[in-house]
Amino acid sequence: MANLYVKSTGSATAPYDTWAKAATNPATAVNAAAAGDTVYIHQEDFTIGTDTTWTLAGTVSNPVRVICSNDAVNEPPQTLGTSKYTQNANAWDLTVNGIGYIYGFSFEQTGVTANAPLLNLIATDDDFIVWENGGYSITSTSSTAKITIGAVGENSSKMIFKDFSVTMGAAGQSITVYQPVEWYGGSITSTANPTSMFVIAGRSGSITVEGVDFSGLPGGTIIAPASQLVNGYILLKNCKLSSSASTIGSYTGINQGEVDIFNCSTGDQHYKFENYNYLGSLLIDTGIYANDGASYDGTNKCSWKITTTSYTSYANPYISPWVEKYHSGTSAITPYFEILRDGSTTAYQDDEVWGEWSYQGTASSTKASFTNDRRTVLGTPANQAAGVGLSGWTGEAASAWSGKLAPGSTITPAEIGMLMGRVYVGEPSITVYVDPKIRT
Amino acid sequence: MPIVSTSFESTVQADGSRNVIERYFDQDGNVFTRSQNVSASADIPTIVANYAAELSEQLAQQEFEQLVGQG
Numbered sequence: 001m002a003n004l005y006v007k008s009t010g011s012a013t014a015p016y017d018t019w020a021k022a023a024t025n026p027a028t029a030v031n032a033a034a035a036g037d038t039v040y041i042h043q044e045d046f047t048i049g050t051d052t053t054w055t056l057a058g059t060v061s062n063p064v065r066v067i068c069s070n071d072a073v074n075e076p077p078q079t080l081g082t083s084k085y086t087q088n089a090n091a092w093d094l095t096v097n098g099i100g101y102i103y104g105f106s107f108e109q110t111g112v113t114a115n116a117p118l119l120n121l122i123a124t125d126d127d128f129i130v131w132e133n134g135g136y137s138i139t140s141t142s143s144t145a146k147i148t149i150g151a152v153g154e155n156s157s158k159m160i161f162k163d164f165s166v167t168m169g170a171a172g173q174s175i176t177v178y179q180p181v182e183w184y185g186g187s188i189t190s191t192a193n194p195t196s197m198f199v200i201a202g203r204s205g206s207i208t209v210e211g212v213d214f215s216g217l218p219g220g221t222i223i224a225p226a227s228q229l230v231n232g233y234i235l236l237k238n239c240k241l242s243s244s245a246s247t248i249g250s251y252t253g254i255n256q257g258e259v260d261i262f263n264c265s266t267g268d269q270h271y272k273f274e275n276y277n278y279l280g281s282l283l284i285d286t287g288i289y290a291n292d293g294a295s296y297d298g299t300n301k302c303s304w305k306i307t308t309t310s311y312t313s314y315a316n317p318y319i320s321p322w323v324e325k326y327h328s329g330t331s332a333i334t335p336y337f338e339i340l341r342d343g344s345t346t347a348y349q350d351d352e353v354w355g356e357w358s359y360q361g362t363a364s365s366t367k368a369s370f371t372n373d374r375r376t377v378l379g380t381p382a383n384q385a386a387g388v389g390l391s392g393w394t395g396e397a398a399s400a401w402s403g404k405l406a407p408g409s410t411i412t413p414a415e416i417g418m419l420m421g422r423v424y425v426g427e428p429s430i431t432v433y434v435d436p437k438i439r440t
Numbered sequence: 441m442p443i444v445s446t447s448f449e450s451t452v453q454a455d456g457s458r459n460v461i462e463r464y465f466d467q468d469g470n471v472f473t474r475s476q477n478v479s480a481s482a483d484i485p486t487i488v489a490n491y492a493a494e495l496s497e498q499l500a501q502q503e504f505e506q507l508v509g510q511g
Binding site for chain 2: 195219221226227243266267269283288309310395429431
């Protein structure tokens, strides 16, 4: 559990265990550290003059800690600081592998250059790095500059960013992910319009982003499904969005992943929820809603607006997220959703739109039972039931249809617990408004 | 497979923003759909025109990669 020091005016005397004997380059001390050691980096800029690799030789229980400090008097230092690798019009890469924790360190490129400085993270098996209060800021005009998290064929690694900020410099630059990454706080922006800021490239890749500020993006797209290389999952939660950039693009292939967006907005709207995949999308709609339906603030109403793509079918429908409701009764009930078709009075049929419900139907067990109102596999399509009527909805066109999704017979929960429902849409290129409230 | 035509429909939300459904059609008859919420001041025709160009590039890239992969 040794302490190692980094300071440009140190004597570079191993084992770098005082400020006086400090290594003069962060890589020297970081790569000399053993599991459980702490590397203190003095608050200053260090020029990165070659491609550099940090190998954090920690273990999960004894990670290597790399901590920047503005206190070059005390050993160990008493206050935190920030430091960085910097380079002007060069493009040296930084690779950080292993198991460890980094506080306050950034990687910066200044000066115009067509070359690409890469930040490669957790590129070996079983890596786990937490990087707090750092950043990556580049001015490269190269479309190949990127942050790469994980590597092809890698297993069992994970990256966590806390208050980590990124500034990209050209359209094709991205954060490319092969292994799971969680990102809490900070900002992600660019001086150009990104084609897709996030790209999942490895089968183990997933991205969770919470509390990140995207508002500085001048345009472009945060998530372009057409740029995704595998079928991964991206979650944006409680983020501030850019009014100039699109959050998502269109799907052009089936293996382009699923995206959920919770409570993300350019402004002060706290009710937004979005779900996207190859088969369709779901947005919160406050322009069309059931008068006695779900509310986003206790007063004002909203609906789910589900729109399917041209690829949707009865056999391969868009499936909404579940709506959940705690149900304390064990009597027979008929759960149902109110739905609306806007712009046409023609009823949706049970091979186009149907519901599915999950309930605690097994006595003395947590095992769920399911029921639905889908057309049977070899059956003939039939109109879904009429709903509350257009007087029960607000915002729809003069030509509209009010319907109801409900199982053909009652269900009887055997146990109290969660009653859940969701909506399937098996018709391509249609829109359905759903009141996301399970009624019984 | 460039995008040869586009369409969109939008609905106004309680906060003035708009939910937009955009559809992009390529020369083979494929339809690509994008749904999003945009601000009240957003210029939707320009957004759609810009994205049509971007999507054309992405589709061309995909087509190139498929051809290279087959080769």
